[in-house]
Amino acid sequence: MADLAALLDDFAAECADLEKLVAPLAPEQWQTPTPAPGWDIATQIAHLTWTDEVSVLAATDNAAFTELLTEAAAKMFTFVDEAAEELAKTPPADLLPRWRAGREQLIAALAAVPPGTKLPWFGPPMSAASMISARIMETWAHGQDVADALGVTRTPTDRLRTVAHISVRARNYAYTVHGESGPAEEFRVELTAPDGSLWTWGPEDAKQKVSGPALDFCLVATQRRHREDTALTTEGPDADHWLTIAQAFAGPPGPGREPNQFG
Numbered sequence: 001m002a003d004l005a006a007l008l009d010d011f012a013a014e015c016a017d018l019e020k021l022v023a024p025l026a027p028e029q030w031q032t033p034t035p036a037p038g039w040d041i042a043t044q045i046a047h048l049t050w051t052d053e054v055s056v057l058a059a060t061d062n063a064a065f066t067e068l069l070t071e072a073a074a075k076m077f078t079f080v081d082e083a084a085e086e087l088a089k090t091p092p093a094d095l096l097p098r099w100r101a102g103r104e105q106l107i108a109a110l111a112a113v114p115p116g117t118k119l120p121w122f123g124p125p126m127s128a129a130s131m132i133s134a135r136i137m138e139t140w141a142h143g144q145d146v147a148d149a150l151g152v153t154r155t156p157t158d159r160l161r162t163v164a165h166i167s168v169r170a171r172n173y174a175y176t177v178h179g180e181s182g183p184a185e186e187f188r189v190e191l192t193a194p195d196g197s198l199w200t201w202g203p204e205d206a207k208q209k210v211s212g213p214a215l216d217f218c219l220v221a222t223q224r225r226h227r228e229d230t231a232l233t234t235e236g237p238d239a240d241h242w243l244t245i246a247q248a249f250a251g252p253p254g255p256g257r258e259p260n261q262f263g
Contacts, residue, residue, distance in 0.1 A: 167221030
C-alpha cells in the first residue's frame with residue numbers, strides 16, 4: 001500500500017523546489033516562453049494552481065466538483081488549458097501565494113481522506129495516494145518546462161520514482177489515446193535511480209525491455225525530451241515503439257519535443 005504521508009511530503013518538496021525557481025523572478029520574467037507551445041512561465045504555474053485547487057474540491061466538496069464536471073463536458077479538450085490561460089493573467093505577486101495556499105490546502109485535504117475512499121476526477125475515481133502521485137508527476141513535468149525556459153539544470157531526486165511508476169502504469173493508456181491496442185504481455189523496465197540503485201517493474205524474463213536512467217525515462221514519458229536525446233535502450237520492437245508514444249499524463253497525445261531541441 002502506498003505511503004500517503006510520504007507522498008504528501010514529496011509533493012510539498014517538489015513544489016518547494018519549483019517555487020525556488022519562480023519566486024525570485026521579476027514580473028516580466030513570468031512571461032518568458034516555455035517549450036510548451038503558447039505557454040509562458042505564468043501559464044505553467046497557473047495550470048498547477050488551478051489543478052491543485054480543483055483537486056481540493058474533489059477531496060472536499062463532491063457536489064461542487066460534480067458541477068465542474070458538467071461544465072468541463074461542454075469543452076472536453078480545451079477546458080483545462082483555458083482555465084490555465086485565464087488564471088495566468090493574474091499578477092505574479094498574487095498568483096504565487098495563491099499557488100502556495102492551494103497546494104497547502106490540498107495536502108491538508110488529502111491527509112484527512114479516510115483510507116479506502118475513492119475521490120471523483122475527470123477520469124476514473126482515484127485514491128488520495130493516486131491523486132497526490134499525479135500531482136507530483138505534473139508538478140515535476142511542468143517544473144521541467146520552467147527550468148528549460150530559464151536555462152536551469154535541475155538535480156534529480158528519488159521523487160522521480162513516483163513519476164516513473166505512473167509512466168509505467170500508463171503504458172496501455174498511451175496506446176489507447178493513439179488508437180492502438182496495448183500488448184498483452186508486461187514489459188520489463190529497469191531504471192537507474194539518481195542514487196545509483198535500480199528501480200524495476202515487470203517480469204525479469206520479459207521479451208520487451210526498457211532500461212536506462214530514471215531521469216531520461218521520466219523526461220520521455222512526460223514528453224519533455226525526445227527519446228533520441230536520452231540514454232534509454234530497448235529490447236524488442238514493442239518496447240521500442242512504446243517510447244515513441246509514451247505519456248504519463250491524461251488527455252490527448254501531446255506534441256512532445258523535437259530531437260536536439262535543447263542542444
